[in-house]
Amino acid sequence: MSGLQSQDYIRRSASTLTPPSARRHELEVAKLIDVSRCIGCKACQSACMEWNDLRGEVGHFRGSYDNPHDLDPNTWTLMRFTEWENDKGDLEWLIRKDGCMHCEDPGCLKACPAPGAIVQYANGIVDFNSDACIGCGYCVKGCPFDIPRVNPTDHKSYKCTLCSDRVSVGLEPACVKSCPTGAIMFGSKSDMKAWAGERVAELKSRGFANAGLYDPAGVGGTHVMYVLHHADKPSIYAGLPNHPAISPFVELWKGGVKPLAVAGIALAAIAGFFHSVVAGPNEVQPEDEARGRRLVDREDDAR
């Protein structure tokens, strides 16, 4: 979402200066997805398409309820269905609404080379300003959750905005509004954590001893959280990372190499300049010319 100035940035991609951030007293928001209450109706997927005006290509059936089978530039949220056999040998149908997790420490934003193409607002929402996006796909490499998708037609990267346009005017995200079971809730992050606590307690009382909240510390926490009945093994939910973190390769690239390389290049250029000042140019002397001439002339005479 761009256009309306927000002045509440806490992070801005590829920026060495402080972004406009005077208006930053808003609450941190969070979306809580209670996987244990989800019935897999895909109303959230439809609402996302409807509100954001997205229409994906009609794909092909691949033997699963996942439809489409993956996130794409026109699919910002996706129900992922997993048939999982528990310890007792019973089938559990795990349905997870996948999409941007709105990390507190967003890997996409860290990797992005285009100033202002990715921003994080004071409420925690991580948003793509598509006008500034250059289509390099670095955000895809930066993301620990494999969420952003670059549109091959307009070469812009897309993902869930957490309906930043709706949230900025006091509405809940479209998926939240459409959920018929209350599996998707939205509010301040502290409220959502309190509510998640109640849900986890209830799940535990029903025998899900490992129920818990998914708010992974490796990315500083997220502004989209899950209540999982099996929080001890998130990966059974269609590959939700157990310990998500920005890849060390990305951290090294953007954390260490970036500033050191610029310093190295500057030093090399400065060293060259000062070598020139100290030692001066290496010039051919008249005696070199005479002796070189003599060698060449000797040869000419031989011809």
Add this chain to the structure above:
Amino acid sequence: MIYPEGTVLRYATVTRVNHWITAICFVLLTLSGLSMFHPIFFFLSALFGGGQWTRAVHPWIGIVLALSYAGLVYQFWRDNFWTPDDTAWVRKFDLILVNEEEGVPEVGQFNAGQKFVFWAMALLIPVLLFTGLVIWEVYFSAFTPLVVQRIAVLLHSLAAIAAILVWIVHVYAGIWVRGSMQAMTRGYVTPGWAWRHHRKWLRGLTGARSPGPTSRPEGVP
């Protein structure tokens, strides 16, 4: 091109054209690559028509550079084998740095510094090419897993920085050693330049009656 009488042919026309295609590509790649590497250089993307154009054009220039450098490797690889003289030359580098070349081993076609630049680029450019293909989002992003792309983008930036540092050394040496730039722009050097910097090469040319000292257009025996 007509080479003035009494000069020594150093780089034939095809070599110079090959070199300058490589050089132009390298400069363009450095400008566009740095603009996508650090925000303080992002303004350079304006030279290419904006961020989207920079992202789109950078890999194609890279392809041209890789092909062009392959041409330089083809022309020069034999002349760049490391010899014991090169090691001895490097040992005298403190003298060379202060422009005292007496007592330094006589140099053939290329000195150890030039050979270093040649082999460094011969190593770095293939690394840049292959890691660049991996992270070429438009065409190749679907062919490798994300972890491979993350490693590739890191290697690409490390190799690029190394190549830029080598390039700074290369360009500075061309400025520092007066008369070198002319060898690449005009193709010829003076006998004095050859005597001072590449004496063994000059002796070889004059001894073998190869197209060294000449007043004739190149190619004419």
